[in-house]
Amino acid sequence: MKRLALALALAAGVTPAVFATEYTKIQPDKSSIAFAYQQMGVSMDGRFKAFTGQISFDPAQPEKTKATLDVDLSSVDTGSPENDSEVTGKSWFNTQSFPSARFEVTGVKALGGNRYEVAGKLSIKGTTRDLVAPATFTEQGNAGVFEGSFTLRRGDYAIGEGDWSTFDVVANEIKVNVRVTALAN
Template identity: 65%
Template sequence: MNKTLVAFALAAALPFAAHAAEYQQIQTDKSAINFVYKQMGVSMDGHFRKFAAQLSFDPAKPAAAKAILDVDLASVDAGSSDADQEIAGKQWFNTKAFPTAHFESGSVKALGNNRYEVAGKLTIKGRTQDIVAPATFTPQGNSGVFDGSFTLRRGDFAIGEGGWSAFDIVANDIQVKFRITASSTARSTATSGK
């Protein structure tokens, strides 16, 4: 009787063990990086049109996950062409000297219920800061969606210099929201040696 139960348990677990999924292929058309800030107390938002991401995420091994993100700062969309040019200019992003923002994860901690804590280093305008971003992961067929957000302080990155370095008109805190959609590649754990 015990052998039957063991065989049944192994048979039930086998499909999950044999077809683990790893999410690596970013679907940029289904991904987004948005931001929200306050200008004179009024909430404003925008997004970036261009970014590149590298991802390696296996839900069974979250601690081994790796994420790298490069954002084209000149692709900012703040609602008008005048605002876009201002933000890309020298006092704000200074995209001629610093064309990209770079994030690289250092650790991913599973919190349970498809919630994670992603810690890493964010570099903007040559300045690097540690950030921690809570994120959720939602499998959707052959894809997975990572949603998360974190708050950066623009003063830490010299975003807004000269007369803009004070926070009376544009607040210091900027909330960054991201959605990264990636497709999975099923792999056989029996032959991978992992």
């Protein structure tokens, strides 16, 4: 009985950080980057089929988060091979010169519950801009699921140059939805 009491006393004195879970291994097959936009007033959807990333996230210390996502822009899937070819060309993503986009987290702020504010730098076609987006985090067994969305203004990154630089055919606002599933270490 004394041993049980001693064990309970020791366990009570252990700080919560000892039991903290850190999520470090992104599972690309359970993650996604999708987008939605308007083309001639019609809602269109797409996604990127290939991206890589690194993450270090501890829900007990979100301010120490480190994460990057690198998106292979040539993996764009608009639902039409003809459109995919157009979008990877020089007027749009220009994947010949700019094969990837990158988002690097610079800060995470807990908002309560499972809600967070994620700040970072988004780089596309040689242009880097600050970005702040709402996100949620949910633990699911030994995995954690991050979900967030933001609106990208394609004109800010010269996505759609020349004849495509106006927004009468393809809207300026692109809604981006990100879901990242990561395993705990």
